[in-house]
Amino acid sequence: MKYELVAGFETHIELATKTKIFCSCTTEFGGDPNTHCCPVCIGLPGTLPKLNRKVVDYAIMAGLATNCEIARVSKMDRKNYCYPDLPKAYQISQFDKPLCEHGYVELSTGKKIRLARIHIEEDAGKLIHKKGDTYVDYNRGGVPLIEIVSEPDIRSIDEAKEYVEKLQQVMRYIGISDCKMQEGSMRCDVNISVRPVGSDTFGTRTEIKNMNSITNIAKAMEYEFERQCDLLESGGKVIQETLRYDDATGETSSMRGKEDAHDYRYFRDPDLVTILLTDEEIEAVKNSLPELPTEKAKRYVEEFAITDKDAQNLTKYRRISEYFDKASEGLKNPKTVANFMIGQIFSRLATEADKEIFDIKTTPEQLRELVKLIEDGKIKNNLAKTTLDKMLESGKGAMDFISEDDMGGVDEGALTEFCKAAIEANPNAVADYKGGKEKALMALLGNVMKQSRGKADAAQVTAKLKELIG
């Protein structure tokens, strides 16, 4: 039988606030154990938590950026469970009145992955297990999180990957989190089940935790999909359980011997008052949002005739798109800027991290000046290219490398002379070209370019060379 994968995500994202959700301790990553703590975040009796306004604003931003409805009335609840990572034996979270509901993330295929909700809650402390003993560090305890819960709309591993990438991209764009999976500021749990293709009921699901990269999410899902299919094929049954993904073996394994029935006994936290939001407040947050990557990419394609692929590349990270926006300001053809960025500039940025940081010596204004020279017909593309290389090396402006003499084209007579000289100097290339090697012409073209100091027009030179060689 052919099976179909059905998956949904629960994604925790640490918010980039300066302080914790209910107290004024720093949220800084690292630090010596238990040095970012106070009576509130270690849960001492008699302390009073007070909600960080920024957490509410950031969660609203996340909701608006993912097309959610924002609740006008919201509240905090206690989720009870007894484990040393929670000093109070409950986590302050949101149960039946989350801040955001009914949103979606749109994939490149146009498919919408629906979001059930986004709520705010506190992170737990860090546990270090050594020889059966547990060492507890509460620095992370009380760091604000949003939990984004999707509907089980994902049907393939590619969709899962894109969903996580899109979330990561949009949350970074709006600046509410750095979403570093390796450091744990973005954590995904995936609920996964299988069903015969064509069926419209859901199979029994398992939940996989502990995946710290998109690659691992894909691997874990692949493994779990196969495991569940094999189980059903051999007449077995999938048990609803929580699984841990082991990076080293590439396998999933049960986290608990016996699945204890979750009973979190949620109830309202009586220490925390109702959150009421007005239309004006929500509107103000909406207005503070930057243009989102999906809209930006659409605009680049529609207004600048940039290809969809290039538009995706230019909008992948906020800094790149901001650089592009600035560099192409007031230009007739922003596409030229796009080509320089994706070609010459991207080739200097080896890793994704480099692209994201986008630390280059040339300012967007300098790139704009260079492209303006082409648009005004003052220099040719070739000269612009070599100049851009020099600019990127030095951080200097275009005019530091281009003299008055370089500007303007090459007249017909000079062009013919350059071509003749090139043909004379490269008999081998000419012979190769005559023998059918189209590429041999490049050597001649290069020679002409050198003679003209990049001023000649490549198309004109090629035509002239062909004419002369015959």
Add this chain to the structure above:
Amino acid sequence: MITKEDIENIALLSKLFVPEEELDALREDMQGIIDFADTINNADIEGVEFDNIAGLSNQFREDVVVESLSVEEILKNAPDQAQDHFLVRKRA
């Protein structure tokens, strides 16, 4: 109606060990408590705000860091500690 299973489940969640022979007596006690709570449930509360934080909303903090306590102070009340951590020892 409180069952023996309810008592077992509550004991589990409360991390309490309840010997089999005490289950019945506890069940009866618990039933009494629930029945008492039911009389409260039956009270006429039409139009009465009984939430202890009723009427209050939007008590927020600004996102400004205040210095945390020292690790010594944080661990002062810890039942057990080691290497600047709270310590939960392996159960014997």
